[in-house]
Structures are given as C-alpha cells and as structure tokens.
Amino acid sequence: MSFKAKFGTTALVTGAFCAGIVAGPLVAAWAQEGGRAETYRLLNLFGDVFERVRAEYVEPVQDRDLVENAINGMLTGLDPHSSYLNPRNFRDMQVQTRGEFGGLGIEVTQENGYIKVISPIDDTPAARAGIKPGDLITNLNGTSTQGLTLQEAVDQMRGERGSSLRLTIRREGERTPIELTVVRDVIRPQVVRFRMEGNDVGYVRLSSFNEQTDTALRRAVQTIRSQGGSNLRGIVLDLRNNPGGLLDQAVQVSDDLLEQGEIVSTRARRAEDAQRWNARAGDITGGVPIVVLVNAGSASASEIVAGALQDHRRAIVMGVRSFGKGSVQTVMPLGSNGAIRLTTARYYTPSGRSIQNTGIEPDIEVRASRDDNARQREREADLRRSLRNEGGVAPNAVQLPPLNLPQGVAERVQAEPAENAPAFDPTKPETDFQLQQALTLIRALPPGTTLRRAQR
Known part of the structure; x- marks a missing residue:
C-alpha cells in the first residue's frame, strides 16, 4: 500500500481502504469480533432517522446529500480537522497537493474589501497582461469583489485553461480604472x-x-x-x-x-x-x-x-x-465518492x-x-x-x-x-x-x- 502523509491540508493517500464503509460485510465483521448488538442497534437508529427525514422533511432531499451530511457530521464531531471530501473537494485538494491549477498567476491579499495584488508570477497570463504589484482588483467579469472573501475571489479567478476573465483594476497614479481580459493557463504557484x-x-x-x-x-x-x-x-x-x-x-x-x-x-x-x-x-x-x-x-x-x-x-x-x-x-479515498480526512x-x-x-x-x-x-x-x-x-x-x-x-x-x-x-x-x-x-x-x-x- 503506497501512501503520502500530510499535515495541514493533509493527505496520506492509501488504496481502496474505505470502500463500503457502511456496507453489510463491515457490520458482520463487527458482530463477529465482539457480538456487538449495540452496533446493530445504532445502525438501525441511523437507518430509521434517514428514512424519516427522507419521507417527512418539508422539502424533497437527495439521498446523497443526506448520507454525505451524515458522514461529514460523524467526522467533524471528532475534531476540527477530520472531515468528508466530496468528489469536487477531493479533486481540489489533489490539485493543491500537486502544486498546479488553471488560473491567472497572481499572488493576492485583501485590503479594504478589495483584492490587492502582491505580485504576479513570472511568465504567467497575469504577468504578460501587465498586472503590477499593488493593483487593486475591484471587479471580476463586471461583478464587484467587495463582499467576497479572499478564498471566494481566488476561486473565481481559477478556472479551465483557455477560458478568459475580465478584470477591473485600480492602480495608483491612474485616474481611471483599467480593464483587462486575461486568458487562464496552467499555473504552478511559487511556493x-x-x-x-x-x-x-x-x-x-x-x-x-x-x-x-x-x-x-x-x-x-x-x-x-x-x-x-x-x-x-x-x-x-x-x-x-x-x-x-x-x-x-x-x-x-x-x-x-x-x-x-x-x-x-x-x-x-x-x-x-x-x-x-x-x-x-x-x-x-x-x-x-x-x-x-x-x-x-x-x-x-x-x-x-x-x-x-x-x-x-x-x-x-x-x-x-x-x-x-x-x-x-x-486522506483515505472512497473511489468515486471522494475521500475522508481522518x-x-x-x-x-x-x-x-x-x-x-x-x-x-x-x-x-x-x-x-x-x-x-x-x-x-x-x-x-x-x-x-x-x-x-x-x-x-x-x-x-x-x-x-x-x-x-x-x-x-x-x-x-x-x-x-x-x-x-x-x-x-x-x-x-x-x-x-x-x-x-x-x-x-x-x-x-x-x-x-x-x-x-x-x-x-
């Protein structure tokens, strides 16, 4: 079994370790180990609550949403760093671990509600477009960046290679905003x-x-x-x-x-x-x-x-x-269902x-x-x-x-x-x-x- 251990946004990637985490064979194994009738009773309780929510909640809910929420609740109830990663979040984590993604190529911070450029990364779309340290990004595709968290703004600036993003920039010494259209490329951040x-x-x-x-x-x-x-x-x-x-x-x-x-x-x-x-x-x-x-x-x-x-x-x-x-x-992969971080x-x-x-x-x-x-x-x-x-x-x-x-x-x-x-x-x-x-x-x-x- 190959693996990589990780701290922080951690990843120790193992094989199909958690496939069928609530499957019948696992319950049977628990029962064989200790004859744990309590385990059966608690799993039946989970199934009862699942069916009642599915049938009686004020609005229809997807089975997947209920199960994913239950898994995440199980993990987040342990400590601040255990959680469930749905397939999209798991892919994002793998991208961050590899150190490359589709985007513009700028390091940013937040100042007075706007996104401020710390530095463009050399030989990236942002650097080639002329973005400079100290620039304030006020709009993304015409929508104000005020009210966005830094992470939300970063998520909007990332995207598929070849897709474009229109930025409105305020620059010290310039009397009018600068409009730039930047085409995203594969970015390897300067860690x-x-x-x-x-x-x-x-x-x-x-x-x-x-x-x-x-x-x-x-x-x-x-x-x-x-x-x-x-x-x-x-x-x-x-x-x-x-x-x-x-x-x-x-x-x-x-x-x-x-x-x-x-x-x-x-x-x-x-x-x-x-x-x-x-x-x-x-x-x-x-x-x-x-x-x-x-x-x-x-x-x-x-x-x-x-x-x-x-x-x-x-x-x-x-x-x-x-x-x-x-x-x-x-981080333990669950096949096509994402992963758990434990x-x-x-x-x-x-x-x-x-x-x-x-x-x-x-x-x-x-x-x-x-x-x-x-x-x-x-x-x-x-x-x-x-x-x-x-x-x-x-x-x-x-x-x-x-x-x-x-x-x-x-x-x-x-x-x-x-x-x-x-x-x-x-x-x-x-x-x-x-x-x-x-x-x-x-x-x-x-x-x-x-x-x-x-x-x-």
Whole structure:
C-alpha cells in the first residue's frame, strides 16, 4: 500500500481502504469480533432517522446529500480537522497537493474589501497582461469583489485553461480604472519565493508544503549562495502564514538544513504505527546562520520545520507563537465518492515536545505591530473539540540549549515597531518589521558565525 502523509491540508493517500464503509460485510465483521448488538442497534437508529427525514422533511432531499451530511457530521464531531471530501473537494485538494491549477498567476491579499495584488508570477497570463504589484482588483467579469472573501475571489479567478476573465483594476497614479481580459493557463504557484536583501542576506519564503517545495527551496538556496558569494551572512526562512502541507516535504526541508539528528516523530493509536524521521548529512546553506519567522498563521508542517531547527539550535526562531496544530491527518479515498480526512496521529519535535494547542514559542519575540498582542488571533486551542496535548514532554518542561549569541546581539532586536512606523504593505519589504529585525540580528552576528547545537 503506497501512501503520502500530510499535515495541514493533509493527505496520506492509501488504496481502496474505505470502500463500503457502511456496507453489510463491515457490520458482520463487527458482530463477529465482539457480538456487538449495540452496533446493530445504532445502525438501525441511523437507518430509521434517514428514512424519516427522507419521507417527512418539508422539502424533497437527495439521498446523497443526506448520507454525505451524515458522514461529514460523524467526522467533524471528532475534531476540527477530520472531515468528508466530496468528489469536487477531493479533486481540489489533489490539485493543491500537486502544486498546479488553471488560473491567472497572481499572488493576492485583501485590503479594504478589495483584492490587492502582491505580485504576479513570472511568465504567467497575469504577468504578460501587465498586472503590477499593488493593483487593486475591484471587479471580476463586471461583478464587484467587495463582499467576497479572499478564498471566494481566488476561486473565481481559477478556472479551465483557455477560458478568459475580465478584470477591473485600480492602480495608483491612474485616474481611471483599467480593464483587462486575461486568458487562464496552467499555473504552478511559487511556493518558494526568494531574493537577496542587500548583498549579504538571503530571504526565502515558503507559502506551503506541496510536491514542489523541496526542489524549489534547493534551487532558491543555490541561487542565493551564488549571488551572495563570500558576502553571504545568513538566510531568513519565512514561514509566516504557512498553513502546512505534505509531511515528506516538511521532513526534506528540515533535512536540507540539518546535518544530523531526529527531525520529527509521530505516534498513532497503535504503538507499532509510530514513526521517526532522521536527518542525513549535508546542509545546503553551507552552515550560514538562519532566522525562522513564524506567527499565529504558521501551522502544522511549518511548525515541524521550525521545531526541528529550534530543537537542534540550527536556527533562531523569531516572531510570535505559532498556531499549535500537532496532529496528522490521513486522506483515505472512497473511489468515486471522494475521500475522508481522518486524524490518525500526533507528531512530536526532536526533544519530544507535542506542540498541540501550544505552538512553537519563538526564541526572540517580535510583534508585527504595536497592537499585535491585543488583537485576538485564533489558534488551534480556540477551535472546538481540538485534541488534548498529551503523550509528549510538556513544552514548558523542555530545557533547550541556550542560543549562545555573542553579547549584545539579541539586544539589538526590537520587540515592536515605533509608534510612527509605517503600516505593513506586503508589496514593500521595508515596512515588514519582523523581517527587518531578522536582518538586523543576522547582520549583528560576527562573520563566519555558525548556529549548531553543542554535541554532548
């Protein structure tokens, strides 16, 4: 049975594991195991309710809708991350995992109710049409984007290759709106974006962990080392607002940056299903200092990478506490009926920490804005029916080795922006306070500094 494990929007794809999940043979197997009359009684109860709703509900309902709702209710009642994926949602998840889809080729955010372009992706329909960073998309096919969620707008911009979409854009410096018609194409999103900050620090942002991430990271680091040469002082690895993704990619990214040691372990319901992953020799950065940026949107696979690098003291983790999703989901296909996503394990950092409901605490706290602490941020612990933190070493009981930074280096980092600091604009890196503090820290380190955990 082949499989892939995934955190966050998770996928461990198995064979026809769940075919006939409510079929007669399964009920018979339960009865043979323990003579469970209660199981029969409960399944009869389900059948009774199904028939009454089907016959008596105020409006006619489709049998498929009733069954799918029942399955989803069964799964969502377990924890926040188990659910049913109908065939369309399952296909969408597979597309996201592969890392390509039909669309325009722009990275966007939301501002004042409109969709704001962060950056067009090179050599895509959006870039060829002349869309620029900072453009506000006010209408899609003549319909206002106000009132749409960011995801709803993204869904409208995606579509079949060769289909067209009319965009109305407001651009700074232009007195009248710009009308563009863009023909969709196959897009391979830049899950890894990188650049040099000055001539001495590399910046790498991972937006998710799909099948393209590790290869793209290696290419990015190779380019940064080539451009920086002997001037390269360090690398900022930005995992902020990265919701997670494939486990094997999180392991490979961690392995790329570690010389040895455990990366992550998982423990399931049965002890024999526990797994452990270890790093192989070879650090693609050449050992330069790394600062990892995290925030409340850094979840799951992002926390695996941050936790592994933190436990081994390979990187300095900076920002604010991460989301705290320490569970593993398995996506089990149901033939032509979609799939179920089921929580099957918890994961643990190399020191044995479970970050479930607690998250990764940064080594150096840096808030994005002065009201960052006051703003309510939803994390795993705020979700209904979130799993308990158990089975590992309590995060506050783990004594990690000290950072051992040169005297005065950490003190150069400011915890929050000045009162008159400009508001953050994703199109202007100089307004990114957390990034600027990471650059300050790296540049304060003596040339040749290597972050490594002392061997004992």
